[in-house]
Amino acid sequence: MTVQLTDEKGLLPDGAGALIENAARAALEAEGIFGAYACVTVVNGEEIRALNKSTRGVDAETDVLSFPQIRYPAQKTARDVPQMLKKAYDPDFGLAFLGDIVLNIARAEKQADELGHSAARETAYLTAHAMFHLLGYDHMTDEDKRLMRAMEKRAMKALGLFKNGDRLMTHEDYIRLAEQALDRSYSPYSHFRVGACLVSESGKCFQGANFENASFGATICAERCAVSCAVVQGERRFTKIYIACDSGYAWPCGICRQVLNEFKAGDMEIWAGSPVTEWKMLTLSQLLPEGFGPEDVSRTAEG
Numbered sequence: 001m002t003v004q005l006t007d008e009k010g011l012l013p014d015g016a017g018a019l020i021e022n023a024a025r026a027a028l029e030a031e032g033i034f035g036a037y038a039c040v041t042v043v044n045g046e047e048i049r050a051l052n053k054s055t056r057g058v059d060a061e062t063d064v065l066s067f068p069q070i071r072y073p074a075q076k077t078a079r080d081v082p083q084m085l086k087k088a089y090d091p092d093f094g095l096a097f098l099g100d101i102v103l104n105i106a107r108a109e110k111q112a113d114e115l116g117h118s119a120a121r122e123t124a125y126l127t128a129h130a131m132f133h134l135l136g137y138d139h140m141t142d143e144d145k146r147l148m149r150a151m152e153k154r155a156m157k158a159l160g161l162f163k164n165g166d167r168l169m170t171h172e173d174y175i176r177l178a179e180q181a182l183d184r185s186y187s188p189y190s191h192f193r194v195g196a197c198l199v200s201e202s203g204k205c206f207q208g209a210n211f212e213n214a215s216f217g218a219t220i221c222a223e224r225c226a227v228s229c230a231v232v233q234g235e236r237r238f239t240k241i242y243i244a245c246d247s248g249y250a251w252p253c254g255i256c257r258q259v260l261n262e263f264k265a266g267d268m269e270i271w272a273g274s275p276v277t278e279w280k281m282l283t284l285s286q287l288l289p290e291g292f293g294p295e296d297v298s299r300t301a302e303g
């Protein structure tokens, strides 16, 4: 966890919570800080205006406000003062508490429109920007501003959400990534090549390819290869997967359907196709009707 999120009015669109978490983590990683968290509260225009007035004496709506917990010495940021992070340790979470961020999501959406990019990009940028304030960055002087922008850029790039640093990935981009993964298949025994591109709820994607073994049973399918890559990066909820194969359609095998069922976000879309065939979609509930999942395990005879 990097962010403790509060959205009492339910203002956040689907997937934005995961996006905020990822953006906050990308900012921390850019700074080289691990084991810290921030509280993010989502508010409307009126609420942030009142807060801006009471805390900064500015009677105006704004996009984001940050309230650092740590008072960094001049010209220093979190990575320079690990002892201050230790003092901010919160035993409840086992992490250092960096401070509060208050986010006006409607304003982020409006700004994205004005700037001609996606609401996701704006939300991620504002989160990263606010995190850097919590880490001791500022933009009062030109030099400070240059440093802060460079860090923001680094975090945004690492987020991997955006093509050309801006446009959100599209259906065609995911297909291309699945087809590209096909070329990395290690299938000397079956010569059946499969490539996958798994998409997480927060929009990140992970490639996978089948890799076989001289002991045939040790073979891993492309889908589970992609799931492994994603899980180790902290992703656990997936909205869709693209499966490319150059020997006809490769709908997931039974084991892979079961593994995908464990980590699905809603009814997962399973796309199958190849560089030479049309792409088709079936949902996981179509491929695995009445599937057995994590929620069933918690249901015991004792109740």
Ligand code: THU
Binding pocket: 187, 190, 192, 193, 194, 209, 210, 211, 212, 219, 220, 221, 222, 223, 250, 251, 252, 253, 256
């Ligand atoms: N394979 C996959 O990668 N995904 C599937 O859903 C079906 C099968 C791979 C495993 C093995 O390397 C080859 O295809 C033949 O079974």
